[in-house]
Amino acid sequence: MDPFLALLNSFSSNLSEGELGSLKFLCRGEIGKKKLESVQSARELFSILMEQGQLSRHKVTFLESLLTSIKREDLVLRLKQFVEEGEVNAPDNEPDAHEKRRLKAAIKVISDNVGREWKQLMRELDFTDVQMERVMAANPQNLREQLVQSLREWQKCKGKDAKVTDLIQALRGCKMNLVADRVEQELQLMNTGTR
Known part of the structure; x- marks a missing residue:
């Protein structure tokens, strides 16, 4: 299993409906209104961001700013640890x-x-x-x-x-x-x- 996808899946299960609503609102400039209305989980939101090139294992700054905006410092910390442990960068x-x-x-x-x-x-x-x-x-x-x-x-x-x-x-x-x-x-x- 891809460790980055596992991390995103874990984040998704840790976010409340209210937090998902806040994330969707913050993504209005990046994702069209219709697409956002159909999003039912953070997992779906992350998938769209990945499709649009806003999020990848090598590009986590946008996700970090989203999590910071909704005051989920615990998830920001996990994301930073993931990055520091070298999971995001190519080992070579x-x-x-x-x-x-x-x-x-x-x-x-x-x-x-x-x-x-x-x-x-x-x-x-x-x-x-x-x-x-x-x-x-x-x-x-x-x-x-x-x-x-x-x-x-x-x-x-x-x-x-x-x-x-x-x-x-x-x-x-x-x-x-x-x-x-x-x-x-x-x-x-x-x-x-x-x-």
Whole structure:
């Protein structure tokens, strides 16, 4: 069984009728009125979104924003865990396990230490304004989460070419040398086994 379809099926059985109604309303710009009226379950709604290319195992941002809008943070968390565990990305286009651990540590340090200047950093990483707008819309009022999700999106887009050295270089390019130093210190601690 496809793990992504199993996840969507699980989401469908966890959504109430009221939540389904909210999801249908939020999809009015994406799906025609007639088609929406015939939808009886979240499973059907997900199928339509998949048919229209709004949702796939490699494209979950729209689903995440829908679930966030109806305040189902539990499902958003499950979706993020699914993505983080590499189920969404093709395994041959991911950094190796060692680099993934390093990236995860670097993202934590960066998100703990970079504040309002996060857009400057993302631009240095060639992350587009459109991509940033999408992340900001999905995480309004939460600066830290906007940065974390932007970095994860960057990592996903880069695939196996995502490297911690790129993050450090971008930090230095933005004159965020203190944060770059902290990332390097964290990586040294990981290498010596104290982390």
